[in-house]
Amino acid sequence: MKVNILASGSSGNCIALTSGGSTILVDAGVAKTKIEKRLLEVGIVPINVEAIFITHAHKDHTKGLPLANKYKIPVYAGEEEWKDIQGVDEELRKSLPAILNDGIEYTFQVIAFKTHHDAYDPLGYVVHDLYNDLRCSICLDTGKVDDEMLEAMKDSNVYIIESNHEPRMVEASSYPNSVKARIISDVGHLSNQQTAETLYKLVQGRGEQIYLTHLSSNNNMPALAEMTTVRELAKKGFIKDKHYKLEVIT
Known part of the structure; x- marks a missing residue:
């Protein structure tokens, strides 16, 4: 894939x-x-x-x-x-x-799971590449990750997940209080720490590819997002580029 x-x-x-x-x-x-x-x-x-x-x-x-x-x-x-x-x-x-169906054989199976965002029916997706037997989980725009989401995403080869903000930067920003409250709410966006803790529960150290996405340009820094996840996975003894790969997308 x-x-x-x-x-x-x-x-x-x-x-x-x-x-x-x-x-x-x-x-x-x-x-x-x-x-x-x-x-x-x-x-x-x-x-x-x-x-x-x-x-x-x-x-x-x-x-x-x-x-x-x-x-x-x-x-x-x-x-x-x-x-x-x-x-x-x-x-x-x-x-x-x-x-x-790509005309030759079935290629992708796509399963949706519910997320938590201020929209009518927000979803994440698990894409199963049937041709290569690989799974990719995509989790964007959610204020929290629950057990049902973890169950849907487990055993993936690729994780594309938002690492949106650093809460202290949100609090120090010039955003209106209503916007700050939305971002950090359960129907807002994942903080770096929330994302890191989610990946701690999912990553098995089998060479998974992680993409940290949807970073806030005002309330985050790529190095901070990466450091937070690397530090959390180190608690399991997992080392970047040895047990998993990680890329921050800006």
């Missing part, structure tokens, strides 16, 4: 997963033209995108959905989340779960 994170952060999010000749996108949060350009830059022809999976309807996850209409790509999202998703042709709106 090839992972290309085309955009990450409050300005937009878009992840491409490829196996064989098939590609799926999780979120389409930057302009359609930018997605097209970034796909081509990593060797993916947009017409080969088989499906788009939306975590929730906020604009930094849906801005580029006109891509779906242009290339007739089916779009999957939580049933209630369609209340806030505009501009997708009716015949392209799909329900979950999904198994996608």
Whole structure:
């Protein structure tokens, strides 16, 4: 499974997963033209995108959905989340779960799990690459991680998870108190420590690939996000680049 994170952060999010000749996108949060350009830059022809999976309807996850209409790509999202998703042709709106066929054999099985965010029906996804027997868990925009989420994500080979903020930086920021409260709430975003503790429970030291994503440009630093997770996993005796790999996406 090839992972290309085309955009990450409050300005937009878009992840491409490829196996064989098939590609799926999780979120389409930057302009359609930018997605097209970034796909081509990593060797993916947009017409080969088989499906788009939306975590929730906020604009930094849906801005580029006109891509779906242009290339007739089916779009999957939580049933209630369609209340806030505009501009997708009716015949392209799909329900979950999904198994996608690339014309030769089944390539991707995608299972959704509930997350905790201020949206109608926010979701995370576990993508099973049936061609290579690999699992990728994607967990973005959630204020907490519960036992059901951990159960869904366990035994993955790849973890793409937000490490959004450092609470002390949020408190010291110039944001209005209402925004600060939202960020650190149970329907906001994961802090560096929350993310690290989640990965502590999930990572088995079998060479898993971790991507820390959706970092706040104002309330976090890449080195701080990385250090927090590395320090937490060290409690299990796991060493970066020996027991797991880690990349911070900005």
